[in-house]
Amino acid sequence: MISFAECSARERLARVFDAATFHEWLPPTERVISPHLEQLGVPSAFDDGVAIGRATLEGHTVFVAAQEGEFMGGGVGEVHGAKLVGLLRRALRDRPAAVLLLAESGGVRLHEANAGLIAVSEVMRAVLDVRAAGIPVVMLIGGANGCFGGMGIVARCADRVVMSDMGRLAMSGPEVIEASQGVEEFDSRDRALVWRTTGGKHRWLSGDCDVLVKDDVAAFRAAAIDALDASRPVSMETLEREHALLARRLRLLPDALDSDEAVALWGLLGVADAARVPDLDVDALRSLRTV
Amino acid sequence: MDWNTLATALFGADHGISQEGDVLRGNVRFDGNPLTVIGTTNHAPIGVRLALEQARVVLDTVAQHPGRPILLLIDTQGQMLRRRDELLGINRAMAHLGMSIDFARRRGHRVLGLVYDQALSGGFITSGLIADACDALPEAEIRVMRIPAMARVTKISEDRLTELSRSNPVFAPGVENYVAMGGVRRLWTGDLAVALREALASASGEDVRAADGRTRGGRRLAAAVIQRVLDAA
Numbered sequence: 001m002i003s004f005a006e007c008s009a010r011e012r013l014a015r016v017f018d019a020a021t022f023h024e025w026l027p028p029t030e031r032v033i034s035p036h037l038e039q040l041g042v043p044s045a046f047d048d049g050v051a052i053g054r055a056t057l058e059g060h061t062v063f064v065a066a067q068e069g070e071f072m073g074g075g076v077g078e079v080h081g082a083k084l085v086g087l088l089r090r091a092l093r094d095r096p097a098a099v100l101l102l103a104e105s106g107g108v109r110l111h112e113a114n115a116g117l118i119a120v121s122e123v124m125r126a127v128l129d130v131r132a133a134g135i136p137v138v139m140l141i142g143g144a145n146g147c148f149g150g151m152g153i154v155a156r157c158a159d160r161v162v163m164s165d166m167g168r169l170a171m172s173g174p175e176v177i178e179a180s181q182g183v184e185e186f187d188s189r190d191r192a193l194v195w196r197t198t199g200g201k202h203r204w205l206s207g208d209c210d211v212l213v214k215d216d217v218a219a220f221r222a223a224a225i226d227a228l229d230a231s232r233p234v235s236m237e238t239l240e241r242e243h244a245l246l247a248r249r250l251r252l253l254p255d256a257l258d259s260d261e262a263v264a265l266w267g268l269l270g271v272a273d274a275a276r277v278p279d280l281d282v283d284a285l286r287s288l289r290t291v
Numbered sequence: 292m293d294w295n296t297l298a299t300a301l302f303g304a305d306h307g308i309s310q311e312g313d314v315l316r317g318n319v320r321f322d323g324n325p326l327t328v329i330g331t332t333n334h335a336p337i338g339v340r341l342a343l344e345q346a347r348v349v350l351d352t353v354a355q356h357p358g359r360p361i362l363l364l365i366d367t368q369g370q371m372l373r374r375r376d377e378l379l380g381i382n383r384a385m386a387h388l389g390m391s392i393d394f395a396r397r398r399g400h401r402v403l404g405l406v407y408d409q410a411l412s413g414g415f416i417t418s419g420l421i422a423d424a425c426d427a428l429p430e431a432e433i434r435v436m437r438i439p440a441m442a443r444v445t446k447i448s449e450d451r452l453t454e455l456s457r458s459n460p461v462f463a464p465g466v467e468n469y470v471a472m473g474g475v476r477r478l479w480t481g482d483l484a485v486a487l488r489e490a491l492a493s494a495s496g497e498d499v500r501a502a503d504g505r506t507r508g509g510r511r512l513a514a515a516v517i518q519r520v521l522d523a524a
Contacts, residue, residue: 052520089521114461122501250379
């Protein structure tokens with residue numbers, strides 16, 4: 001078993017897809033780097049923290065992107081975002097079997113704030129264009145930095161979300177909430193609390209991810225193969241179903257709770273013996289989902 | 292600008308837009324044609340509840356009034372920063388709002404965003420930034436994060452960031468910078484009703500923001516990088 005979380009973006013690409021089939025566009029040798037970081041005296045990377053290209057997956061041609069969490073937390077800046085948009089627009093033109101995004105990102109790269117914000121919105125629209133064309137967009141989330149901010153929104157715009165129990169998916173990071181609202185609101189050093197709120201187990205039980213896997217590149221590969229036929233076009237019906245699910249969840253959770261909110265929510269969702277969830281492994285958790 | 296002043300200038304004193312909490316909504320007439328208005332005020336933080344309330348109006352408009360244009364009035368301090376909203380999947384609720392707006396667009400509704408006061412990050416990305424086009428009033432402010440919070444995260448001093456925000460469009464909150472980068476299509480000056488008329492007439496479904504950013508000089512690389520990916524061997 002090889003930990004997906006501990007791999008670099010490029011190691012993930014090498015191991016999730018068919019061996020030696022990843023063909024990169026705008027590789028580091030082309031030195032397409034952020035124009036904004038240098039001005040700030042911040043080091044840059046020759047791939048701007050994301051590798052994009054095509055590969056095969058069980059013989060099917062797919063387009064892929066992998067964000068590198070070790071470089072600025074996988075933050076999306078002007079170039080990083082444009083590489084993702086280019087990949088998605090190319091998918092619209094060339095029609096691969098699927099687009100797979102190995103997301104590991106804190107969201108907008110604050111060092112290029114305004115350009116990053118616009119870039120993330122361009123990625124969102126491009127993802128929805130690709131979906132509307134019937135090409136599945138699949139998110140694989142298992143990097144140590146999680147998938148936050150704008151990329152957390154992008155994730156839920158995809159056809160399918162695959163997560164490991166090590167993965168995290170949310171909007172604002174615990175540190176940002178703590179800095180803004182105080183430690184009583186969200187203690188970012190309470191790792192168990194962070195995982196109960198944003199981690200793969202919670203996202204699985206609440207239906208926010210479609211597949212829960214172990215932290216293992218082979219498991220991600222198997223889930224990616226399964227997702228090749230994941231195209232789920234957006235329709236009035238799917239949007240109404242989504243609306244009902246989110247509205248129900250909002251109504252379920254009382255405004256003020258003395259007990260642990262995550263455990264309470266799982267219980268209200270019908271998960272048996274919810275307090276045990278943090279101790280259970282992935283196999284045991286799979287059968288507990290009710291939504 | 293106060294939303295009521297704006298609504299009165301656009302649709303007259305009997306505009307029919309009402310405020311409930313921080314949410315604005317109304318079915319108005321403009322140049323004799325119906326228009327759905329939806330928005331927020333009081334710099335509302337957008338949490339799960341507000342995202343769902345807005346998505347509801349968008350979906351109802353699509354179901355009941357096919358093709359009717361939608362105007363999004365934007366004033367938000369950004370996404371709700373609460374553990375509870377994170378637990379409830381605020382990112383999913385935001386995506387749902389964005390996808391509802393995107394769906395309306397694909398069904399032939401013109402969707403126009405207008406930043407009339409302020410717009411920050413998460414509250415903006417799934418409203419104005421996913422519309423056909425997003426415009427702004429000249430006195431509006433758009434930014435990703437306030438400078439003290441940004442300093443904490445980037446480890447760049449507040450003084451340095453303040454200095455950069457005066458000269459560097461990538462940091463500065465002014466709407467002109469968003470126009471230069473292509474994120475905002477144009478600013479509404481002069482007669483606001485004339486500006487709305489023009490904005491509705493010229494809204495198109497294509498995402499041209501990277502190209503606009505290059506033409507206007509504010510975002511020089513995005514369009515070129517996208518093209519290089521398309522052309523790569």
